[in-house]
Amino acid sequence: xxxxxxxxxxxxxxxxxxxxxxxxxxxxxxxxxxxxxxxxxxxxxxxxxxxxxxxxxxxxxxxxxxxxxxxxxxxxxxxxxxxxxxxxxxxxxxxxxxxxxxxxxxxxxxxxxxxxxxxxxxxxxxxxxxxxxxxxxxxxxxxxxxxxxxxxxxxxxxxxxxxxxxxxxxxxxxxxxxxxxxxxxxxxxxxxxxxxxxxxxxxxxxxxxxxxxxxxxxxxxxxxxxxxxxxxxxxxxxxxxxxxxxxxxxxxxxxxxxxxxxxxxxxxxxxxxxxxxxxxxxxxxxxxxxxxxxxxxxxxxxxxxxxxxxxxxxxxxxxxxxxxxxxxxxxxxxxxxxxxxxxxxxxxxxxxxxxxxxxxxxxxxxxxxxxxxxxxxxxxxxxxxxxxxxxxxxxxxxxxxxxx
Amino acid sequence: xxxxxxxxxxxxxxxxxxxxxxxxxxxxxxxxxxxxxxxxxxxxxxxxxxxxxxxxxxxxxxxxxxxxxxxxxxxxxxxxxxxxxxxxxxxxxxxxxxxxxxxxxxxxxxxxxxxxxxxxxxxxxxxxxxxxxxxxxxxxxxxxxxxxxxxxxxxxxxxxxxxxxxxxxxxxxxxxxxxxxxxxxxxxxxxxxxxxxxxxxxxxxxxxxxxxxxxxxxxxxxxxxxxxxxxxxxxxxxxxxxxxxxxxxxxxxxxxxxxxxxxxxxxxxxxxxxxxxxxxxxxxxxxxxxxxxxxxxxxxxxxxxxxxxxxxxxxxxxxxxxxxxxxxxxxxxxxxxxxxxxxxxxxxxxxxxxxxxxxxxxxxxxxxxxxxxxxxxxxxxxxxxxxxxxxxxxxxxxxxxxxx
DNA sequence: TGACTTAGTTCAAGGGTTGCACCAAACTGG
DNA sequence: CCAGTTTGGTGCAACCCTTGAACTAAGTCA
Numbered sequence: 001x002x003x004x005x006x007x008x009x010x011x012x013x014x015x016x017x018x019x020x021x022x023x024x025x026x027x028x029x030x031x032x033x034x035x036x037x038x039x040x041x042x043x044x045x046x047x048x049x050x051x052x053x054x055x056x057x058x059x060x061x062x063x064x065x066x067x068x069x070x071x072x073x074x075x076x077x078x079x080x081x082x083x084x085x086x087x088x089x090x091x092x093x094x095x096x097x098x099x100x101x102x103x104x105x106x107x108x109x110x111x112x113x114x115x116x117x118x119x120x121x122x123x124x125x126x127x128x129x130x131x132x133x134x135x136x137x138x139x140x141x142x143x144x145x146x147x148x149x150x151x152x153x154x155x156x157x158x159x160x161x162x163x164x165x166x167x168x169x170x171x172x173x174x175x176x177x178x179x180x181x182x183x184x185x186x187x188x189x190x191x192x193x194x195x196x197x198x199x200x201x202x203x204x205x206x207x208x209x210x211x212x213x214x215x216x217x218x219x220x221x222x223x224x225x226x227x228x229x230x231x232x233x234x235x236x237x238x239x240x241x242x243x244x245x246x247x248x249x250x251x252x253x254x255x256x257x258x259x260x261x262x263x264x265x266x267x268x269x270x271x272x273x274x275x276x277x278x279x280x281x282x283x284x285x286x287x288x289x290x291x292x293x294x295x296x297x298x299x300x301x302x303x304x305x306x307x308x309x310x311x312x313x314x315x316x317x318x319x320x321x322x323x324x325x326x327x328x329x330x331x332x333x334x335x336x337x338x339x340x341x342x343x344x345x346x347x348x349x350x351x352x353x354x355x356x357x358x359x360x361x362x363x364x365x366x367x368x369x370x371x372x373x374x375x376x377x378x379x380x381x382x383x384x385x386x387x388x389x390x391x392x393x394x395x396x397x398x399x400x401x402x403x404x
Numbered sequence: 405x406x407x408x409x410x411x412x413x414x415x416x417x418x419x420x421x422x423x424x425x426x427x428x429x430x431x432x433x434x435x436x437x438x439x440x441x442x443x444x445x446x447x448x449x450x451x452x453x454x455x456x457x458x459x460x461x462x463x464x465x466x467x468x469x470x471x472x473x474x475x476x477x478x479x480x481x482x483x484x485x486x487x488x489x490x491x492x493x494x495x496x497x498x499x500x501x502x503x504x505x506x507x508x509x510x511x512x513x514x515x516x517x518x519x520x521x522x523x524x525x526x527x528x529x530x531x532x533x534x535x536x537x538x539x540x541x542x543x544x545x546x547x548x549x550x551x552x553x554x555x556x557x558x559x560x561x562x563x564x565x566x567x568x569x570x571x572x573x574x575x576x577x578x579x580x581x582x583x584x585x586x587x588x589x590x591x592x593x594x595x596x597x598x599x600x601x602x603x604x605x606x607x608x609x610x611x612x613x614x615x616x617x618x619x620x621x622x623x624x625x626x627x628x629x630x631x632x633x634x635x636x637x638x639x640x641x642x643x644x645x646x647x648x649x650x651x652x653x654x655x656x657x658x659x660x661x662x663x664x665x666x667x668x669x670x671x672x673x674x675x676x677x678x679x680x681x682x683x684x685x686x687x688x689x690x691x692x693x694x695x696x697x698x699x700x701x702x703x704x705x706x707x708x709x710x711x712x713x714x715x716x717x718x719x720x721x722x723x724x725x726x727x728x729x730x731x732x733x734x735x736x737x738x739x740x741x742x743x744x745x746x747x748x749x750x751x752x753x754x755x756x757x758x759x760x761x762x763x764x765x766x767x768x769x770x771x772x773x774x775x776x777x778x779x780x781x782x783x784x785x786x787x788x789x790x791x792x793x794x795x796x797x798x799x800x801x802x803x804x805x806x807x808x
Numbered sequence: 809t810g811a812c813t814t815a816g817t818t819c820a821a822g823g824g825t826t827g828c829a830c831c832a833a834a835c836t837g838g
Numbered sequence: 839c840c841a842g843t844t845t846g847g848t849g850c851a852a853c854c855c856t857t858g859a860a861c862t863a864a865g866t867c868a
Contacts, residue, residue, distance in 0.1 A: 010448045011423040012856055013824045019415040020825085037846055044414045046826055051848065079845025080833040222650040236738070238647050238654075245642070245740025246626040249771035256734040257768050260664045269768065330660045334640070334735055336649025364661050364673065367653035416825055417854045424856085441815055450857055455817065483814025484864040 014400070017053075020045060022397035024053050025111065028063065028087040029395070035082030054085055059404040061091035062111055087112050092401070093151045094394070095142060096386025098159045098203060099135055101176050106142045107383040108151065109391055113214055116151060117142065118380060129178025132187045139191040155197040155390035155399060158184055159206040159382040163248050168199045172248070197399050201389060203382040204251050205242045207375075208235025210385030211341040213392065216373040220339050224331055226253065226324075227343035227375075228282075229296045231266070232274040236335060240392070254278065258327055276323040279345060285316035297378070300345035307352050314352055321356035328357060328372075329364035336367050343375035350374040418804070421457075424449060426801035428457050429515065432467065432491040433799070439486030458489055463808040465495035466515055491516045496805070497555045498798070499546060500790025502563045502607060503539055505580050510546045511787040512555065513795055517618055520555060521546065522784060533582025536591045543595040559601040559794035559803060562588055563610040563786040567652050572603045576652070601803050605793060607786040608655050609646045611779075612639025614789030615745040617796065620777040624743045628735055630657065630728075631747035631779075632686075633700045635670070636678040640739060644796070658682065662731055680727040683749060689720035701782070704749035711756050718756055725760035732761060732776075733768035740771045747779035754778040 023043050028034060031042065040050045057063045063085045089111025098105045102124040108117035119142065125134035135158075143153065162174025169185035171177075185198040192198065208225035217223045223237040232254035236243040243250045254274035255267055263281075265272035275281055279299065283290045286303055307313040328340050340361070346353060354372060362369040377384055393399040427447050432438060435446065444454045461467045467489045493515025502509045506528040512521035523546065529538035539562075547557065566578025573589035575581075589602040596602065612629035621627045627641040636658035640647040647654045658678035659671055667685075669676035679685055683703065687694045690707055711717045732744050744765070750757060758776060766773040781788055797803040 008448055009427050010856090011420045011427075013417055013420060013822085013854085015423075016415045016417060016420060016824055016855095019419075023413050023415075035846070044412055047847065048827080048849080049825055052824090078835055078843080080835095080847080082846060220650075234738075238642065238649070243642050243647070243739065245771070246624075246742030247740055247771050249740035250642075250738065252740070252770045253738050255768075255770040256737045257730065258662060258734065267770065326661065330662065330734060331738055333660045334638075334654065334657050334738065335647065336651055336653035336656070338650030364659075366656045366659040366671065367649070367651050414825090417823090417856085420824095420855055439815070451816065452818080452858080453856055456855090481814080482812080482866050484816080484866095486815060 015397075018400045019397040020049065021053050021057070021401060022395055024050065024057070025062070025087070026395050028085065029112075033066075033084040033086040035084050037082060039085070056404070057401075058085075060401060062087070062089060062401070064088040090114070090116060091150065091152055092154050093117070093146060094154045094387045094390025095139075095146065095156045096159065096206070096383045096389065097135075097139060097142065097156070098206070098380075098382040098386065099130065099177065100161055100203075101130065103379075104135070104138050105380055105383040106138070107380055107387045108142070108146055109214070109384065109387040110151075111154075111391065111394070113391075115384075116149070117146060118383075119145070120379070126178075132179075132182065132184070135184070136188045136191050139188045143192055152402065153192055153196050154394055154402070155199070156188070156192050157199045157201060157206070157386035157389040158188065159201055159203040159386040160184065161203045164200050164202055166244070166248065168201060171200060195402075197390070197393065199389060199393075201242070201386065202235075202244075202248065202251070204233035205235040205244065206383075206385030206389065207343060207377070207381035208237050208251070208341075208385065209242055209388050209392070210377055210381050211343070211373075211375060212237045212240070213388035214384060215341065215375060215377050215381070217339045217341050222335075222337045222339070224328070224335060224337035224340045225343060225375075226328060226331075226340060226346065227381075228277060228279065228324075228346040229344045230279045232278050234331075236337070238335070238337075240396075253327065253331065256327060256330070258330065259323070273323070273327045277320055277327070282317075282320055282345070282349075285320050286313040287316065288313075296345050297348055300348035304349055304351075307349070317349060317352040318356055321353040322360065324353060325357040325360035325364075328370075329361055332361060332365045332367070332370045337370065339371045339373060341373050341375050343377070343381060347374040347376070347378075419801075422804045423801040424453065425457050425461070425805060426799055428454065428461070429466070429491070430799050432489065433516075437470070437488040437490040439488050441486060443489070460808070461805075462489075464805060466491070466493060466805070468492040494518065494520060495554065495556055496558050497521070497550060498558045498791045498794025499543075499550065499560045500563065500610070500787045500793065501539075501543060501546065501560070502610070502784075502786040502790065503534065503581065504565055504607075505534065507783075508539070508542050509784055509787040510542070511784055511791045512546070512550055513618070513788065513791040514555075515558075515795065515798070517795075519788075520553070521550060522787075523549070524783070530582075536583075536586065536588070539588075540592045540595050543592045547596055556806065557596055557600050558798055558806070559603070560592070560596050561603045561605060561610070561790035561793040562592065563605055563607040563790040564588065565607045568604050568606055570648070570652065572605060575604060599806075601794070601797065603793060603797075605646070605790065606639075606648075606652065606655070608637035609639040609648065610787075610789030610793065611747060611781070611785035612641050612655070612745075612789065613646055613792050613796070614781055614785045615747070615777075615779060616641045616644070617792035618788060619745065619779060619781050619785070621743045621745050626739070626741045626743070628732070628739060628741040628744045629747060629779075630732060630735075630744060630750065631785075632681060632683065632728075632750040633748045634683045636682050638735075640741070642739070642741075644800075657731065657735065660731060660734070662734065663727070677727070677731045681724055681731070686721075686724055686749070686753075689724050690717040691720065692717075700749050701752055704752035708753055708755075711753070721753060721756040722760055725757040726764065728757060729761040729764035729768075732774075733765055736765060736769045736771070736774045741774065743775045743777060745777050745779050747781070747785060751778040751780070751782075 093108040105120040163172045212223040225235040234251045234253040257271040263275040265275040497512040509524040567576045616627040629639040638655045638657040659676045661675040667679040669679040
């Protein structure tokens with residue numbers, strides 16, 4: 001029923017193969033190396049089916065079998081020894097690319113979750129608006145590097161700071177990039193092998209997915225991601241999928257009006273959460289000046305250094321933490337995420353924020369609290385999440401593996 | 405990946421049939437009566453497949469064909485005339501049952517969305533804790549009535565005021581009913597034909613689904629439902645599915661701490677939204693006494709009558725509306741639902757609440773506002789949503805149609 | 809009446825899984 | 839050392855579902 005379906009609505013027997021192959025892949029990821037017999041038992045498929053599926057995966061290089069004759073450690077087992085199959089994803093990778101005003105990053109994740117590529121480029125391309133052909137060229141460079149290393153593309157996902165249509169292809173509005181109603185997916189499709197799925201998603205949503213996939217909340221099905229930069233953004237992962245909302249605005253938590261403050265926000269409204277916990281509000285609280293054009297994370301590191309020696313700075317951060325916790329608690333009550341991941345400058349200042357946030361969440365969350373973690377993905381969060389988007393499409397059988 | 409999967413993980417060719425049959429059903433529901441040829445074109449299936457699927461649906465009584473020879477109105481068409489197929493769901497119904505302390509209700513919805521049964525019983529059964537065998541007996545009575553009328557059960561869903569495990573079968577905690585760790589699904593399975601799917605869900609979540617299925621937000625994929633009784637509850641529908649959260653607490657919006665109020669709440673915390681917009685807070689604002697044991701909706705009707713003639717009451721409701729809107733705006737920013745449905749006593753007092761709520765949402769929601777509707781389902785909302793749960797399982801191919 | 813057009817059915821072919829028979833490769837016990 | 843046992847893995851006929859093309863059905867138009 002989702003408008004973002006990648007596969008056509010009709011089902012054929014090939015979809016059965018795709019779904020069962022994905023099931024085997026999920027099982028291998030969750031349980032680690034397993035023999036065909038164990039796979040058959042834990043998936044519910046017959047031995048014969050597992051045999052053919054593993055055979056195809058092996059042809060693709062997605063799995064490999066341990067050499068025969070290798071004695072297993074542990075107690076002696078009866079019967080013919082098993083030959084475990086291991087998820088060896090490196091030949092197949094999902095490529096995630098973050099596009100920002102003066103920053104582009106690419107991450108390739110293989111099926112086993114390992115990073116096979118990380119590259120970044122700084123500097124603006126194009127004037128008022130980011131040049132799409134430069135993005136296309138970046139995609140082509142990444143593809144060439146991957147193919148030179150023997151990798152094969154499962155799919156491509158682009159993370160952009162803006163609003164994406166429900167078809168996950170068209171950027172409706174990305175003011176920072178100067179893009180409006182731009183079919184970004186079509187613009188870069190030429191740079192990848194024909195048939196490769198190409199998707200576009202919001203950068204904060206991608207970062208949320210990254211945390212739930214390979215980050216500090218790895219494996220969690222329900223995650224709330226809250227990131228602080230100049231603005232405050234977020235992403236909601238529910239049942240393993242990102243919540244987009246009707247128009248793709250879900251996660252615009254920076255403009256929730258929470259307290260009784262009347263502080264003016266950059267968006268023109270008053271009392272937005274962002275005007276209390278955004279970068280500018282933080283600097284005001286700790287009594288430090290705002291220098292535009294300096295990376296928010298560098299600014300936060302300066303503040304962290306000051307906090308280590310200045311009690312007034314720490315007091316300012318404690319007040320900030322209280323407002324941060326207030327918003328997190330509200331969202332935790334509405335969504336019961338189980339885990340909240342703090343990213344952006346919140347992660348940099350975590351030592352001075354976490355205690356207060358945890359205390360207040362334990363007190364104010366109806367479900368009985370909520371784990372709070374700090375992101376370690378840093379700048380590569382969005383690109384990593386975009387790559388994870390590709391992988392989740394494969395593991396959840398929304399996209400088939402390529403033919404051998 | 406969801407823990408609530410109803411179907412086994414392995415896929416077979418039968419799943420293909422189930423999925424394509426569901427696709428045909430969805431198309432018939434969305435587009436109305438259509439010929440096989442039109443169905444083939446709009447679903448993407450071949451004519452042959454549509455023929456066999458429609459044949460099976462016809463055997464089940466789920467669809468019927470118009471009598472041949474009935475001339476179609478409109479311009480003369482060339483070629484063999486089509487024989488449109490109509491969704492005639494009445495033989496197949498989903499049964500939803502709400503269980504509350506001194507109230508039980510049942511609703512049966514057929515595939516076409518028509519209500520084929522509504523019945524309610526008042527009065528407590530059991531002492532401190534609601535007697536499960538009485539619930540089972542109620543299920544059996546409903547089943548007998550349905551079968552006597554020639555209906556067949558597609559599935560059963562029970563809505564309870566409490567927390568439900570992720571398996572959608574076990575009630576973890578329903579304090580009002582006196583239930584803890586009760587396998588409610590198992591307790592009533594004996595009352596329905598063998599093989600009938602049985603599920604349990606939270607009542608507010610069910611009500612939210614009812615609004616998105618047959619209520620004022622019918623057809624919406626993204627809905628936020630907010631209901632006011634003594635407490636304040638809610639439900640989030642995203643991409644057509646209810647968001648449950650990690651522990652099933654999603655939607656416990658009554659205990660969000662929004663403003664800077666320190667009002668004590670019944671839950672022991674301070675500043676909860678419920679303590680500002682719950683029934684007791686409303687009565688306080690309009691200067692009317694709280695009489696326990698009177699149905700909140702009756703109380704609200706009294707208030708409505710007073711509001712019509714008393715400006716002070718209207719002023720109190722205006723203040724309430726402001727706080728109601730504040731919470732709705734926060735949630736709309738986080739989830740971008742597109743539509744908010746107000747239920748419970750909020751619906752009763754809608755004439756005095758809606759203008760303020762709409763104004764404030766238009767101002768405070770980043771996505772550019774949010775439609776606000778008032779529920780018309782009243783007491784039968786939860787049971788209707790439970791029945792809709794069964795139907796959505798069929799239309800989304802999570803549950804197969806029975807064999808003829 | 810006959811050509812044309814559109815609706816619907818029939819049927820061989822192909823892809824996928826199942827379940828069972830069968831082969832393979834170890835250990836156990838005498 | 840060799841048969842017996844146990845467990846891992848493959849091969850194959852049967853079954854289910856969709857596809858696509860050929861074919862039948864039932865109207866309109868000239």
